[in-house]
Amino acid sequence: MTALAPPGSAYGLRHVLYPYDTADQYLAGTLAYIDQAHTYGAAVLIAVPEVRRDLLQSHLNGHSVAFLDTGALGRNPGRLIPAWQEWIAEHQRDGRTVHAVSESTWTGRSAAELSELRYHEWLLNRAFAQAPAWSLLCPYDTSDQPADSVQTLGRMHQWLWDGADCVPGTDYDPGPYPFEPYGEPCDPYEEIPYTGGDLAALRRKVAACAHAHQLPRQRLHDLQLAVTEIAANSIRYGGGSGTLRIWIQDGAMVCELRDTGVIADPLAGRIRPTPAQSGGRGLWFANQVCDLVEIRSNESEGTHIRLHVDLLHE
Amino acid sequence: METTAFPVLEPGEHACWLVRTVGEFADGAGQFLGHGARTGDKTLVIAAPCAASRAADQLSSVTFLDPRTPAGARDLVARTVRQEALRAGREGYRALRVLAQMETITPPGTGLDDLVEHELSLQDLTAGTATSVVCAYRQDLWDAPLLRGLTALHSWHVPADEHAAGFRMTPTGPGCWVLSGAVDYDETRSFAALLRAALARSRSLRLDCRGLELIDAAGLKVLTDAARVPGARIRVEGVTSTVARTWRLSGYGDAGLNMELLP
Numbered sequence: 001m002t003a004l005a006p007p008g009s010a011y012g013l014r015h016v017l018y019p020y021d022t023a024d025q026y027l028a029g030t031l032a033y034i035d036q037a038h039t040y041g042a043a044v045l046i047a048v049p050e051v052r053r054d055l056l057q058s059h060l061n062g063h064s065v066a067f068l069d070t071g072a073l074g075r076n077p078g079r080l081i082p083a084w085q086e087w088i089a090e091h092q093r094d095g096r097t098v099h100a101v102s103e104s105t106w107t108g109r110s111a112a113e114l115s116e117l118r119y120h121e122w123l124l125n126r127a128f129a130q131a132p133a134w135s136l137l138c139p140y141d142t143s144d145q146p147a148d149s150v151q152t153l154g155r156m157h158q159w160l161w162d163g164a165d166c167v168p169g170t171d172y173d174p175g176p177y178p179f180e181p182y183g184e185p186c187d188p189y190e191e192i193p194y195t196g197g198d199l200a201a202l203r204r205k206v207a208a209c210a211h212a213h214q215l216p217r218q219r220l221h222d223l224q225l226a227v228t229e230i231a232a233n234s235i236r237y238g239g240g241s242g243t244l245r246i247w248i249q250d251g252a253m254v255c256e257l258r259d260t261g262v263i264a265d266p267l268a269g270r271i272r273p274t275p276a277q278s279g280g281r282g283l284w285f286a287n288q289v290c291d292l293v294e295i296r297s298n299e300s301e302g303t304h305i306r307l308h309v310d311l312l313h314e
Numbered sequence: 315m316e317t318t319a320f321p322v323l324e325p326g327e328h329a330c331w332l333v334r335t336v337g338e339f340a341d342g343a344g345q346f347l348g349h350g351a352r353t354g355d356k357t358l359v360i361a362a363p364c365a366a367s368r369a370a371d372q373l374s375s376v377t378f379l380d381p382r383t384p385a386g387a388r389d390l391v392a393r394t395v396r397q398e399a400l401r402a403g404r405e406g407y408r409a410l411r412v413l414a415q416m417e418t419i420t421p422p423g424t425g426l427d428d429l430v431e432h433e434l435s436l437q438d439l440t441a442g443t444a445t446s447v448v449c450a451y452r453q454d455l456w457d458a459p460l461l462r463g464l465t466a467l468h469s470w471h472v473p474a475d476e477h478a479a480g481f482r483m484t485p486t487g488p489g490c491w492v493l494s495g496a497v498d499y500d501e502t503r504s505f506a507a508l509l510r511a512a513l514a515r516s517r518s519l520r521l522d523c524r525g526l527e528l529i530d531a532a533g534l535k536v537l538t539d540a541a542r543v544p545g546a547r548i549r550v551e552g553v554t555s556t557v558a559r560t561w562r563l564s565g566y567g568d569a570g571l572n573m574e575l576l577p
Contacts, residue, residue, distance in 0.1 A: 197459070199498045200480040203528075221528070221556045228530045232499035275569035281531035288563050 017157035037099035077120035078287035189247035222289035229282035234259035361415035409444035463504025489516035494525030497533035524552035
């Protein structure tokens, strides 16, 4: 089977990578995907940058699609999975299958953001493994990207879209995910050990650094909340103590919190907590208020979490 | 020797003094008497005998009370404070100020809930009156996290930045409280104890949160657990945009609790 039939399994994500290098190719291939989706009676959801949205809108020829507003989500890929969960649930209510298009912006982003975007693509497979089946096309502009980037992204996509048909991807690797190692903190940085009773002191340290770099007040509150949550997790679950490091990098204030605990669930902080859920809100808050959250966690090195808040973001 | 510089004690205030040494208490009690004499207040010192109490015997404006043993001391203290407040009014004093050496009223080792209840009964003696109370806790006799929690329900404490809770929760009327500062995981034990005490007095609570700068997931959990107490109804007023956002993100708003947040 090569055509984009409705997903054969009742569960799981059909995750399709579409590498392209011209606007014409983008338009032709994406419209072909939408055409096929409509043939199968699927609901079509589109989450793309504004320039792509305008291009698609002018060529849809009356096809009914829903454009999703991703602007409110900001740049943090950690907010995308819960957003997709809500969008998909909303459009699957009437029993229709969902075929979606999602294009991330891969240019003008820091190495840390690109790394998290790639990880997000891998996590999508896991997040929807037990969910009702749906299909997601990920157009990827190769024209200004490294030559090996398609292969890298191919690891996270089981399928490739060739512009007309869906074919199995040859680079797909379900895991474990090969995390890229963190870079060193930028100098100068502050390092503050903490344990129970130190949360207020940590917030004061964050405030002092934020004031020195003119971080807007609301963003300081965001960062203080995130640091409080992650440090509290260290105290509760991460061996009772940890270390905070603060520095400025790529136009953002970065707070790194390290402890000896292990976060076993790769989706921690990316699933909206239920009202009845008693815990599990700390990382969720961090993802919702920070511009980027990076997590590295394993048995040998413990957990290192980096919280980024853009200095110029209002 | 450690010394304490007391802030001005206004009528109706309920303050906390975390005493580092026995000598510091004696010195501070002397200061307390001196302040009272200068401001025209009547003074009640509840303490074991010390230099200050001996000096107090010489002053007509000062009453000294040694409960001898904490057993039954709470009732004795409450009676005495009320009597002295009435006397102060009759005799033309501006106010009554009380210094209580807490180990003489309640034994060290008392649990947080019991201490909170006791503190609230002292607070009741000041509410709507010209009586002010300073609760002196010796740091070598009491558990440090417990003392930290207790500072939350006092209008101020000395030393200023030592062993202090990051938040304040003080009563302003029946079922009405002001909650300010930051409630985080470090504060959950004392925050929960204060909410339990507040709900024991009134199942309907109004929390004025205009000064609440931050509440984290652990603090929200404590607040929502309180709202799950049978019959509890909690109205959270004056929330800042930061707190409102945290609440919205938490999802607790859809938990069907008898609790509302208002700007």
